[in-house]
Each structure stands twice: as structure tokens, then as C-alpha cells.
Amino acid sequence: MDFLVPDELKMMVESVRQFREKELMPLExxxxxxxxLDIEARFALERRGREQGFWALExxxxxxxxxxxxxxxxxxxxxxxxxxxxxxxGGSPEPALYLCNDRQKQDYxxxxxxxxxxxxxxFTEPDAGSDFARIRTAAVRKGDNWVINGxxxxxxxxxxxxxxxxxxxxxxxxGARGVTCFLVxxxxxxxxxxxxIPTMGDNWDPHELQFVDCVVPDxxxxxxxxxxxxIADHQLTHGRLKIAAFQLxxxxxxxxxxxxxxxxxxxxxxxxxxxxxxxxxLADSEVELAAxxxxxxxxxxxSDNKQRIRNEAFIAKLYATEMAQRVTDRCIQIFGGMGxxxxxxxxxxxxxxxxxxxxxxxSEIHRWMIARNMLGLSARE
Numbered sequence: 001m002d003f004l005v006p007d008e009l010k011m012m013v014e015s016v017r018q019f020r021e022k023e024l025m026p027l028e029x030x031x032x033x034x035x036x037l038d039i040e041a042r043f044a045l046e047r048r049g050r051e052q053g054f055w056a057l058e059x060x061x062x063x064x065x066x067x068x069x070x071x072x073x074x075x076x077x078x079x080x081x082x083x084x085x086x087x088x089x090g091g092s093p094e095p096a097l098y099l100c101n102d103r104q105k106q107d108y109x110x111x112x113x114x115x116x117x118x119x120x121x122x123f124t125e126p127d128a129g130s131d132f133a134r135i136r137t138a139a140v141r142k143g144d145n146w147v148i149n150g151x152x153x154x155x156x157x158x159x160x161x162x163x164x165x166x167x168x169x170x171x172x173x174x175g176a177r178g179v180t181c182f183l184v185x186x187x188x189x190x191x192x193x194x195x196x197i198p199t200m201g202d203n204w205d206p207h208e209l210q211f212v213d214c215v216v217p218d219x220x221x222x223x224x225x226x227x228x229x230x231i232a233d234h235q236l237t238h239g240r241l242k243i244a245a246f247q248l249x250x251x252x253x254x255x256x257x258x259x260x261x262x263x264x265x266x267x268x269x270x271x272x273x274x275x276x277x278x279x280x281x282l283a284d285s286e287v288e289l290a291a292x293x294x295x296x297x298x299x300x301x302x303s304d305n306k307q308r309i310r311n312e313a314f315i316a317k318l319y320a321t322e323m324a325q326r327v328t329d330r331c332i333q334i335f336g337g338m339g340x341x342x343x344x345x346x347x348x349x350x351x352x353x354x355x356x357x358x359x360x361x362x363s364e365i366h367r368w369m370i371a372r373n374m375l376g377l378s379a380r381e
Contacts, residue, residue, distance in 0.1 A: 004297050009072055016054070016079045023048055024083040032342045035202040037085040039160045046090035046115070056091035056113050064113060065091065070303035074245035074296055081249030084348040086203050094119055095238045096165050096181060096231050099223050108163060108183055121165035122152040122209060123232060130365045132167075132229055133175035137211060139168040139182065146170075146182065146221070148190070148214040154359075158193055158207040162186060165235075166211075167228050179228035183220045190214030201355050202348045237313045239360050241303070244296045244316040247324035247356070250349045251289045257346060258282065258331040261338075272334070281330040288327060292320040311373045317356075318366040324353045 005013075023045060031037055049055060058073050059065020068076075080087055093112040097119070100109045111117035128134035137150025148168055155164075164184045171178030184191060194208040223231055259282060262273035272278045299312035328350040332339035339346050357363050371377075 004301070005071075005075065009075055012072065013075050013079050015052075016076050019049065019052060019054065020080060020083055024080075024085060024087060027085065028083060028345065029343075031085050031202070032345060032348060035348070036205070037087065037203055042085075042087065043090075043160065045087055049089045050091065050115065054089040055115075057089055058092050059113055063110075070241065070300040071297060074241065074248075074300045077242055077245040078248040078252070081246040082253035084202060084345045084352065086246075086352065090115055090118075094121055094165060095235050096121065096222060099231060100183075103219065104183065104222065111162075117162040118157070118160045119163055119165055120155055120157040120161040121167075121235065122155045123167050123236075124152060124154045126151060126153050130361045131176075132179055132232065135167065135169045135176075135179055137166070137168045138172065139170050139180060139216070141170070141218075144218050146216045146218060148182070148184070148211045148216055150211050151194075152209040152211075154197065154206040155209055156204065156206050158209070164191075164209065165222070167232055171226050174226060176229050178226050179232070180225050181222040181228040181231045182216050183222055184211075184214065184216055188214065199355070201352045204352065204355060233310070236360055237310050240313040240317040241296070241299055241309065243356050243360055244292070244299070244313070244320040247320035247353065248289065248293055248296060250353060251285070251292070251324045251327040254328050254331040254346050254349055255282065255285050255289065257344065258285075258334045261335055265336075278334055281334060285327040285330055288323045292316070292323045295319055311370060314361075314366045314369050314373075317360065318363055318370070321353060321356045322363060325350070325357065328353055 027037070027041070054076075056063075056065035057068045057076060058070075059067070061067040077088065080089075091113050093109055097109045097112065108117065108119070112119060123129075123132075125134070125136060127136065137148065137152060139146040139148045148166070150168065152166070158164075163186060166182045166184045167179050168182060169178055170180040186193070190212050191214045192210045192212070194210045196205050196207050198205055259273075262278050262282065263271055265272045267275075295312075295316040299309045299316045302312055303309045328346055331346050332350060335344065335346065338344060341347070361369075
């Protein structure tokens with residue numbers, strides 16, 4: 001991939017690698033045993049990253065950020081996700097927040113950039129995932145306020161968030177085109193973090209949120225009424241590319257560990273690296289990782305060149321997540337029983353990858369969307 005990556009970005013990635021090895025790697029053994037990086041530790045890492053210049057990486061320079069593009073962000077995420085803690089540098093608002101008006105920028109956008117606030121976003125409901133038309137959390141206009149009722153589930157990063165980017169229906173008859181986005185502060189009456197949902201993955205215990213007659217001022221409406229679908233679509237495209245980049249780091253670290261183990265592990269007098277079965281598992285993994293990397297970097301390059309990447313993000317995430325699942329599975333097999341223990345990160349990677357074949361749209365939804373784009377079909381066909 002060197003022919004795609006400018007020298008200045010290679011230097012930046014090297015600095016990120018040094019940060020990962022110095023700041024994250026000492027935490028790995030404890031993380032693997034606990035399965036979680038506490039929010040205080042995560043915020044402390046964000047602060048140390050900021051001290052070293054890793055802050056607001058993708059924020060345009062006009063807002064005080066570094067103004068890095070999509071390719072640079074993918075390279076950074078790839079390097080960071082060689083560690084299983086799922087850590088990212090801070091100071092970058094969710095894409096939806098760029099639509100804030102002047103007052104909202106002061107209350108939400110700039111505080112995120114300054115490290116004073118953190119956000120999470122809430123799409124999913126018990127009966128609504130990728131199908132936005134099934135959103136039942138409703139916002140009803142009453143004078144200068146909106147009254148919100150409903151339940152959101154599988155919401156990430158709630159623990160450290162100060163406010164929620166919430167998607168609710170304001171015109172149920174319009175389906176997906178009747179959804180509006182709101183900025184909802186944690187803590188007001190009628191907004192309850194109902195429960196944490198235990199999962200099989202490390203560092204990902206999402207929450208259920210309940211809204212019961214939760215009053216939100218119209219001044220906290222983000223964008224136009226019934227304009228939430230476009231906001232969500234852009235948000236999800238951005239997230240899919242990031243998720244695809246995560247898989248590159250996961251797969252690379254798993255392969256690196258498996259290669260070293262294959263050289264060391266002796267069976268019947270020879271390293272298992274001499275066995276064709278092992279060689280083929282490693283070769284297949286390397287080929288698939290190279291293919292995924294090309295897809296991710298190409299989509300990032302297109303984004304940096306102001307091209308629409310909705311379909312490319314579908315393709316990159318679909319292939320990269322399924323690639324990482326196959327690669328981590330093979331690498332566990334190469335390690336044998338050791339690969340199944342919490343002493344190695346591969347088992348954590350294997351479990352974490354599984355959710356990314358579901359979140360931000362399942363693999364099946366991605367295949368459907370890619371085929372629909374190929375065939376020129378509408379959403380109802």
C-alpha cells in the first residue's frame with residue numbers, strides 16, 4: 001500500500017504506532033482479563049494523546065482541528081486498532097454536529113472539539129435497525145418544545161456522553177422521510193438510561209435509553225424537521241468507512257502474532273510454519289487483508305477527492321468485517337488452545353469483529369444495498 005500513502009502520512013502513522021506501544025500496550029493484559037477499558041482510563045488516554053498532538057484530527061482547520069482527510073483517519077484507526085481496547089483519539093465531533101446552528105455550535109460542537117463534552121448517537125430501537133421507517137420513538141411538537149417518547153437500544157458510548165444525537169419520528173406517515181434529529185442532554189426529567197446490555201464482545205456493553213414525556217426545546221432540533229434521514233445516512237457512511245479501517249488493524253495484528261507463533265511452535269520436531277495447512281491459512285489471510293486494505297484506502301481517497309462514497313463504504317465495510325472474522329478465526333486455530341485464552345488479544349478481536357458484521361447495517365443489508373445500486377432498483381423493489 002506504500003504507493004497510495006504519502007510520506008507525511010507514513011510519518012504520522014509511525015508517531016501513532018509509538019503512542020500505541022507506549023500508552024496502550026502496557027494496558028493490554030489487564031484489558032484482556034477485564035474485557036473493558038474504564039471510561040476514566042479512556043479519557044486519560046485522550047488527554048495524553050492531546051498532549052502529543054493527536055486531537056481533533058479530522059476537524060477542519062477553520063474550527064481549530066488538524067484538518068486531516070479520510071485516508072489519514074483510516075491509517076490512524078488501522079494503527080490504533082491493533083490494540084483490542086477500541087481506542088480513538090478525541091476532539092472530533094460526529095458528522096451530524098457540523099449541521100449545528102451558531103447557538104448549537106457554542107453549546108455542543110465546540111465543547112466536543114475542546115474536550116469539554118462527549119456525545120453518543122441513537123438510531124436503533126427494539127423493532128428498528130437499518131429500516132428507518134420503523135422508528136417508533138416519537139417527537140410531538142408542543143409550542144416551542146418537542147415531547148419525546150420511546151425507547152432506543154444498543155446505544156454505544158452512553159457512559160461517557162454528555163448528550164445524545166437522537167433520531168425520532170416527527171411524521172410517522174412519511175416513514176424514513178419523517179424522521180428528525182435532536183440534541184438531547186443527559187439528565188433532564190423524562191430521559192432515563194434504563195440498563196446496560198451485556199454482550200459477548202469486549203469493551204462494548206451498550207445501553208437502552210428510555211424517553212417518557214421528555215421535553216426538548218425546538219432550539220435543540222438539528223437540521224430541518226423531517227430531515228433526519230439525510231443526516232443519518234451521512235453519519236452512517238462516515239462510520240462504515242471507519243469500521244472498515246478498524247478491521248485492517250485487527251487483522252494485521254492477528255496475522256503478525258500468528259506468524260511469530262508458527263515459527264516458534266514445534267510439533268513432531270518441526271515448527272508448524274513448515275506445515276502446508278498453516279502456510280495456506282496465513283497466505284489466505286494475507287491476501288484477504290491486502291484486498292480489504294485496497295477497498296478501504298480507495299474509498300478514503302475518493303472521499304478526500306470530494307466523491308460520493310456511499311456504495312464504496314458499503315463494499316469496504318462488508319468485505320473488511322467478514323475478512324477480519326475469517327482471519328481472526330484462522331489465527332486462533334493456528335495458536336490452538338492458547339489462542340482461545342484471554343492471555344492473547346486474538347480471541348478478543350474475534351468476538352469484537354462479530355458485532356461489526358451487524359452494527360451500522362448488517363452484512364445482508366450491505367449486500368442488498370450494493371445489489372440494488374447495481375440494478376438501479378428503488379428501496380421498495
